[in-house]
Amino acid sequence: MSRRVALVVGADDVGEAVARRLVRDGYELVWCDPVEPGSVAGRIAEGDGDGGGVVTLGASLDVLGDPDDFRAALGSTLRDAGHDGVDVLVYTLVSVEAFVPRPLAGLTGAEWQRLAEDPIRHGLTVLQVAHEVLAPRRGRFVLVVPAVALEGAAELVPLATAAETLRALAKSAARRWAADGITVNIVTPDVFAYGAEHLRGTDVDRGEAVLPGAGTAADVADAMSLLVAPAAGRLTGTTLVVDGGALMAP
């Protein structure tokens, strides 16, 4: 039986929690942290090494700016690791700067580009390349974006816009790839699962979660794990909202 391989693209606490969970579930991990390459791969290998090795994909944000560049980097990394494909690809990359509240009226065009449009480009690149590495294994793609995609939030317009764009692109991919046995689903945690405690008391914090306690990155990882489980094979294009029951829609 071939080894199960997971690729995680993400640089924050959520990405790390997802990566740890996949290693614990027995996946061999290919880790891509375009912001701080290699920063946590070692820690994951040391702490959760039972699932096998951790391979680092050294792709910078520049590489994520062009599908051909990312395709080349990913292909090379997978070949060197002896992997012929990927079973699970989880994209968790979010611009940390986009969690800083800023009124739209105060943004320059360059700031809009950096906070909203560059993150879309990075996610779109990974989506575009995902098909060819997931197809050999009829794999699963999971997009993790903050739930502001669904509800919006004052002074977080770039973040909400980027997240909802990626959600629409992911649904499009779900429609395209279903016939190839690839599923594409989405997890939307509240912003506090990203550790954005500075947003407590702001517009995004409506305090409407009905479950006690705060959401964590580990909760996101658990939701991701549900979506890549064999039993979730009929789910595609769906969004799992991990917000403690705040939204309850649709």
Add this chain to the structure above:
Amino acid sequence: MSGESGEGVAGDTGGGSKDVAGDAGVARVALVTGAAAGLGRGIALALSTAGFTVVVTARRLAAGAEVVAEITARGGSGWASECDVTSAESVRAAIEATVTRFGRLDAVVHNATSRRSSEPVDFERARPQLWREHADVSLTGSFTVAHAAYPHLRETRGALLLLTSPAGMRGSANLSFYAGVKGAQRGFVKALAREWGPSGVRVNGLAPLAVTPALASAFEADPTMESRIADKVPMRRVGDPETDIGAPAVFLCGAGSRYVTGQTLIVNGGRDTFL
């Protein structure tokens, strides 16, 4: 790129306005992007019929002037202004010229969309430049239009309306980039509505199905296409830009929707009922 942005052609401003905007005695002013044809033209005509003075913006001034001539012929008031929404300078110039000319801005409808919107996309192989072409108009354009309009909409407690699409909610296998930028506008509308709510500026979306010039061409090329689409619509037809889409746009621009913000109104004969 457009040349002299803000350059305009006026129609008769003496037309008989009706007070749908709910503010008797005030001549309300609406600016519509991409208004030379299709949905933009239909919305511009409907806004004029409802009593707005309409600034018809288009990349080609002459095309906008034709719509203004229609408005004028119906007894309305309009002005054509050249505007390329992919240029922040052009957008700013058109909006400032509007306020200079009419003294106020009550509603902005960002309708313009990439001319490649209806082209199927080879999603996995598409180059970044193609995404850029879609994003420049709908995504960056939404930011640019909102950014330039805000000081004036705040003055009038006005409305920003973005033309989005059910594709942005459902995704699209073939029109995936179009779906992406239309999804972008949904996130943009919701977040900005929450941000601008305290200042009284409303931000909404409208997701229509209507016979645009692009769709009409597609119908000509594929004679069964219209009936195939209509068969999925409970009302069994594809909408008209002015009479079917224009009226809801007027509602979302006018005072009748004064307590509506952050919403997307799907206007497609019941084709999508999931929201």
